[in-house]
Amino acid sequence: MPEQLFAWQKFSLRIPEDWVLARYEGDAARGYLRIDDEDMVRVELKWETATKVPDLEKMVERYLKGTAKEMKKSRLPFTSERHLKLVKFPGKRFELFRWRGECECWCFVTWCAECGRVVIGRLICREYENSKELARSIFGSFRDHPDGEYQRWAVFGLDCSAPKQWVLVQSSLRPGLAELEFDLAGERIRFTRVSIAHIVLQGKTIEQWYREFFEKRLRPLGVEFENTTHRGHTACRATGKQRRTIPFLGPARLEALIWLCEPEDKVFALSYFGKKGMDLSPLARLFRCHREEG
Ligand SMILES: [Zn+2]
Ligand SMILES: [Zn+2]
Secondary structure, eight states: OOEEEEEETTEEEEEETTOEEEEEEEOSSSEEEEEEOSSSEEEEEEEEEOSSOOOHHHHHHHHHHHHHHHHHHTTOOOEEEOSOOSOOOTTSEEEEEEEESSSEEEEEEEEOTTTOEEEEEEEEEOTTSOHHHHHHHHHHTOBSSOSSSEEEEEETTEEEEEETTOEEEEEEEOSSEEEEEEEETTEEEEEEEESSHHHHHTTOOHHHHHHHHTHHHHTTEEEEEEEEEETTEEEEEEEEEESSOOTTTOOOEEEEEEEEETTTTEEEEEEEEESSOOOOHHHHHHSBOSOOOO
């Protein structure tokens, strides 16, 4: 089965290619997300940051009790198995378990001393699937904190990395347009991916498109564009400075790299809005467009 990397709020896991993020809330410290296939819920993650070492044993007990009650209400049979050995979660305390009611569900709880997060995850399986294999491959790929100085985000065809301390403040995720915006003390970086570029551009250059798309944010700035290439694609670089300096605020700046990825027929834009200025090259390198060889 073709797979994709899914990465969100410092988590990552590999899921089948046609599964999509369907709901999300919260932030890196505490939140919830749901991944669906074309017609049902497949994966759910719920997390929070523990202030002390959590009692996973009890958590699982409580969870199974609650589920058993629900099944009883719906007059469904319920069985469960605990402390399963199928997958290891290196470096974490964990328990892997599964239950069966109206369907089969593989679940885990983990606690990681490094990032402090307690996660409860579940995979809902279909009758005809090799649920064991699926659980092994999805849970086996689960990571709850990134290595290095960047956090990777991979969702809706947007595959990018932001510096670890930056916080997601805006997101818009649709098949046609996916955007994520991060903040650190008022400085912003925004990742944009636009699909079916040949229709969206309608003969416009990427510079014209960018000027229109970010019209409001560009308005107070004097912006200059310069043609370049990025990963072998037609690209342009934008730099901007506020026309008038507002007292106490200092000049606002824009740095951006926009490119047209022909094989994917997508436009990608990486934008920085802030006061300090930013070298975008490391982020541009980590912002993937088409699948590269190797
Ligand atoms: Zn961790
Ligand atoms: Zn590309």
